[in-house]
Amino acid sequence: MDIRMSExxxxxxxxxxxxxxxxxxxxxxxxxxxxxxxxxIAFTVGSCLVKYEKLADINHQITxxxxxxxxxxxxxxxxxxxxxxIRHKRTHAGxxxxxxTKCDKAFSHKFILxxxxxxxxGxxxxxxxxxxxxxxxNNSLKNHKxxxxGxxxxxxSHCDKAFARKYNLxxxxxxxxGxxxxxxSxxxxAFAQNISLKKxxxxxxVxxxxxxGQCNKAFSQxxxxxxxxxxxx
Numbered sequence: 001m002d003i004r005m006s007e008x009x010x011x012x013x014x015x016x017x018x019x020x021x022x023x024x025x026x027x028x029x030x031x032x033x034x035x036x037x038x039x040x041i042a043f044t045v046g047s048c049l050v051k052y053e054k055l056a057d058i059n060h061q062i063t064x065x066x067x068x069x070x071x072x073x074x075x076x077x078x079x080x081x082x083x084x085x086i087r088h089k090r091t092h093a094g095x096x097x098x099x100x101t102k103c104d105k106a107f108s109h110k111f112i113l114x115x116x117x118x119x120x121x122g123x124x125x126x127x128x129x130x131x132x133x134x135x136x137x138n139n140s141l142k143n144h145k146x147x148x149x150g151x152x153x154x155x156x157s158h159c160d161k162a163f164a165r166k167y168n169l170x171x172x173x174x175x176x177x178g179x180x181x182x183x184x185s186x187x188x189x190a191f192a193q194n195i196s197l198k199k200x201x202x203x204x205x206v207x208x209x210x211x212x213g214q215c216n217k218a219f220s221q222x223x224x225x226x227x228x229x230x231x232x233x
Contacts, residue, residue: 156172
């Protein structure tokens with residue numbers, strides 16, 4: 001409605017403005033109704049499922065899900081979008097461009113930095129719908145949910161054991177391979193699991209975190225405490 005206000009009477013100006021306000025009000029109402037009833041469309045972009053309200057919001061090239069034209073020259077791993085390849089290359093280069101402002105830790109991926117920062121803020125945005133326990137990371141929530149379902153998706157290829165968490169499978173597989181990547185810096189003894197190294201390191205220190213609730217005697221390992229507690233029975 002292209003009308004010059006100077007050419008109208010006061011009454012006509014009011015009528016025009018009133019009409020324009022009605023049109024704007026209808027547009028806002030229509031937009032709100034569309035947002036309520038129309039969910040954002042999910043497009044498969046590379047290997048990720050990303051939600052956008054319109055195609056114009058997509059800033060990177062859409063490729064078929066199965067197609068992976070971007071290949072790492074160092075390990076031959078393939079990716080469906082170039083940005084994923086760039087992020088992957090940092091694992092070879094050791095590049096960590098995302099620096100925490102609260103401590104000296106740095107990360108190769110931005111989302112890992114965001115999750116790390118929650119250790120400083122105490123924020124736990126991911127909540128279990130069954131027991132309401134909260135977590136700083138979505139992965140931690142997914143792993144926790146398996147304690148309710150009993151799901152163990154990580155199967156050992158050497159035996160019939162299965163695990164709820166991937167890192168438990170990785171540590172278990174070392175019992176087959178004999179790999180011991182965790183080494184004591186004082187006596188150079190090596191271990192398959194990090195927790196085993198931590199327990200061992202207490203033998204070099206006076207640290208005794210396991211205390212008897214009946215006589216206050218303390219032990220460096222939980223197994224030592226359990227043996228001691230039998231003397232009170």
